Amino acid sequence: MTDPALEASRTWTPAWPCPVGSVLGVHRRGAGDPTYRVLADGTHARALRTPQGAATFQVQPLDLNGEIQARAWGPGADWALDALPAMLGADDDVSGFDPQHPVLAAAWRRLQHWRLGRTGLVMESLVPTIIEQKVTGQEAFGAFRKLVRQHGEHAPGPLGLMLQPTPEQLRAIPSWEWLRLPVDGGRSRPLLAACRVADALERAGAGSPEEFDRRVRTLPGIGVWSSAEVRATALGDADAVSFGDYHVAKDVGWALTGEDVDDDALAELLEPYRPHRHRVQHLVAASGNGRPRRGPRMAPRTHLPGSTR
Numbered sequence: 001m002t003d004p005a006l007e008a009s010r011t012w013t014p015a016w017p018c019p020v021g022s023v024l025g026v027h028r029r030g031a032g033d034p035t036y037r038v039l040a041d042g043t044h045a046r047a048l049r050t051p052q053g054a055a056t057f058q059v060q061p062l063d064l065n066g067e068i069q070a071r072a073w074g075p076g077a078d079w080a081l082d083a084l085p086a087m088l089g090a091d092d093d094v095s096g097f098d099p100q101h102p103v104l105a106a107a108w109r110r111l112q113h114w115r116l117g118r119t120g121l122v123m124e125s126l127v128p129t130i131i132e133q134k135v136t137g138q139e140a141f142g143a144f145r146k147l148v149r150q151h152g153e154h155a156p157g158p159l160g161l162m163l164q165p166t167p168e169q170l171r172a173i174p175s176w177e178w179l180r181l182p183v184d185g186g187r188s189r190p191l192l193a194a195c196r197v198a199d200a201l202e203r204a205g206a207g208s209p210e211e212f213d214r215r216v217r218t219l220p221g222i223g224v225w226s227s228a229e230v231r232a233t234a235l236g237d238a239d240a241v242s243f244g245d246y247h248v249a250k251d252v253g254w255a256l257t258g259e260d261v262d263d264d265a266l267a268e269l270l271e272p273y274r275p276h277r278h279r280v281q282h283l284v285a286a287s288g289n290g291r292p293r294r295g296p297r298m299a300p301r302t303h304l305p306g307s308t309r
Helices: 020-027 077-087 102-110 122-131 137-151 167-171 175-180 185-196 198-204 209-216 224-235 248-257 263-273 277-287
Strands: 007-012 036-038 044-050 053-059 068-073
Touching (some): 020 044, 053 077, 068 077, 102 277, 122 137, 167 185, 185 198, 198 209
Antiparallel strands (some): 044 053, 053 068
16 A cells, blocks of 8 residues: 555646647557556556656646646655656647648647657656567557566556566566567567666666667667657657658658658658657647558467467
8 A cells, every 4th residue: 555655746737738648648558558547537647667766647637727637656756746747748849840731730730739748767668669669569569568467566556557667677587488478589689688778778868869869779679760769758859750660651651642651751751840750740640641541450470479369
């Protein structure tokens, strides 16, 4: 049971009509994510490891007074509440973003209050991102869910959430356990390599996105896609583009030109939107203007131990 002294609450008044769910929702790794829950009243809750310890925080949607009410539990409760404005996009600067393309302009009119949040927690984003490399979302979310449930810990507070394993806990998992999740060696090896330098990566996350990108990509098995995903969620980098993604180039190409494009063409299409290229990527995805899904979904692989047919 959580010590009442480790409970805290906060009221925050954002300077814009902050859409709590759509900002925080980018951190949810599938509907069964044990670290994230959406309550019946629309409240969003997350469990995470802060520099001051474990925390669970619960954030209510913007109320009629323009206020956001939040509660938190655990040793990291105050840290989480102090960081909440940044997580909800208070530091995201949208000045200069004025998309003229009709599709983007319409999407921006509808989603103009969305902001890119910044957690400041590198490993919290990097671990699930590596698990998502080169596999279907179904497989990645399932593996992350098993990882947290089998090797994580119960989070503080009354909501029953769980915490991701620490880097030390991840390094203690034997190779055959990774395969049973299933996470193949092509993902577990770079994940463990990142765990060995976790403190250095967290420090790098406090610097510029460009320097973080350079440093994280020196690790074997971590490329431009993983770096961009982490820079967006942990660092709030509004210019991070997920090159190498199965859908992003095709979706942005379809929205802006009516045709599928590759990464080279994607780079050309997005160049005029610097330093807001990630904002374009998000608008296309969130507005549903991407390429129509005509075929069956990719099936998860079944040749790994722990996979199901």
